[in-house]
Amino acid sequence: MTIKQDKLEIMRHSTAHLLAAAVQSLFPNTKLGIGPVIENGFYYDFDLPKAITEADLPKIEEKMRKLQKQDLNFSKSELSLSEATKLMKSKKQDYKVELIEQIKKTGDTALADEEKDITTSPKTPIDKVSFYQTGDFIDLCRGPHINKTSEIGPFKLLSVAGAYWRGNEKNKMLTRIYGTVFATQSDLEKYLQMLEEAKKRDHRVLGKQLGLFVFADLVGKGLPLLTAKGATIRRELERFIVDEEIRRGYLHVITPPLAKVDLYRTSGHYPYYKNTMYPPMKVDEEELILRPMTCPHHFMLYKSQLRSYRDLPIRFAELASQFRYEKSGELTGLMRVRMFCLADSHIFATTQQAPQVINEVLDLIEYVNTVLHLKKGEDYRYRLSLGKREDSSKYYKDDAAWDRAEDILRQVLIKREAPFYEAADEAAFYGPKIDIQVKNVLGKEETAFTVQYDFVMPKRFDLKYIDEAGKEQEPIVIHRSSIGAFERTMAFLIEKYSGAFPVWLSPVQIVVIPITSDNNSFAEQINRTLLDSGLRSEVDNKTGTMQGKIREAQLQKIPYMLIVGRREEEAKKVAVRTREGQDLGAMKIEDFIQQIKQTIESKALI
């Protein structure tokens, strides 16, 4: 982080104070939560006497400007913990009182929601806390701040949202106001413009424009319907990954998307995931549920015969449909849905084989990312997701196993020289994992692919193999997805490519455009030849001008337009135009086919 960014962060935090000052003066009796700096801006949480909406933001901004013009100082003072509590109690700032309590307990002045990284700060006893005062407004804060409000750059309040106090669902929901501030007006405008541009690339917007998928109220929320175009992208991704996995020794299997509840009772998933599973269906005397994950099915396949150490590792893979009852507010386009298809796999191996198996999975994932043109560090990064041992309601209790598994994963990453960060409380209940985190167009990060080390299930399902000495041993299981859930991966790709897919993924690869209706039958012939060559081609033989059709093809981001008029018909050629606007000139259809097939084969961007 550069010094300049540090300065910007300090200014952002100071602007959060200015926001709080304005809100408190406009809405007396407002209780303050916290107001930290975030990427690209800041927020402040308030418990307001009455609800506010985005319509109130201009009014608040105006008040902020007024206060700013008074050129107030940010003056620091220190109080003992008991004085601080007294002061905050006198101002009826219950949340601040709670924070001081917490500081007293933990000796840590980091007030933001629990940080996700697991750096443990030394717990030195604290007897004093600092306050910053700006005009009438005083706030518990460890600082630092800029000197005067006049040093605050151009700012803008962006949105209002609800947020649970301390990030806990059981707590009261506060009103959060997001805003941002930059050093210069042009920086601010650039940022706002970037947000606008990002919105145009949102996969939900492009999905509609390009006709890739739709939702229907009658089908249900979180249940996207893929059009023929969307399905084409999905099919290409599926073919690619299945072929690649088979090449790498995976056994592609097919298992049913539902099962008896007992299966998930045995696996132990049921108590952990009950609230995100669809409720059981009673059929005769059986209780069935739609499967929320595929592991137990694959375990049953594993157990269907006796396994030798010579067989290991065994890699079962499946394009597995899974169902999770996500809360309605969590659903987002294709990014988060209620039924998704995961390129899933469970690898059964000896403990000794684990590092090698994890490595081979990461090799596959990196290969997939290369093919998809996702760059390490830029488009994705590794997260080592660890368990919070003390939380036995969430994580299986076995400290030694956790230590061992975490260490194996960490060592693999270190040996590969893969940059990663560690996150506490992000593991599966049965073991730690390596997540491949991808950023969407608005910078929000989601898990795209995952590699999980499981030391629990083999015991639960009594999985065994026979070792060299003829003795029964317990394998470990690696759960992994290579290209992730197709729905989510498609969402990422739509945004990554802005809808201009590489030719191999383009729903329509070629559109043949006759210049006049006289050329329609020649155009049909060309189209037939292309279709017979296994290419995805269409003719635009509607009435209208060539220019209009080019524009249409351009908006649909079709990679190639073949323009055919009198000249082409006489020469038995096609005039090739790319969606980049390049005119590749007239060429024989066979030559074009050869060229485009090469592009498709290489999975190149253009």
Add this chain to the structure above:
RNA sequence: GCCGACGUAGCUUAGUGGUAAAGCACUUCAUUGGUAAUGAAGAGACCAUGGGUCCGAUCCCCAUCGUCGGCUCCA
């Protein structure tokens, strides 16, 4: 699920306490055009759904459903 906002033709949006407007798309006709929009005409909406207030509701109120911004959760 929670807090807040929103829901008007296929799409994007305007608008009003007296049943609604535009552009694109669509259909028809004319145009036969050389690399990002040819012209004209037509058709298309019980203003998300169900209640309520009112002489009268697309507009105001309530509920439901859906979408969006967040929170929580997560592949």
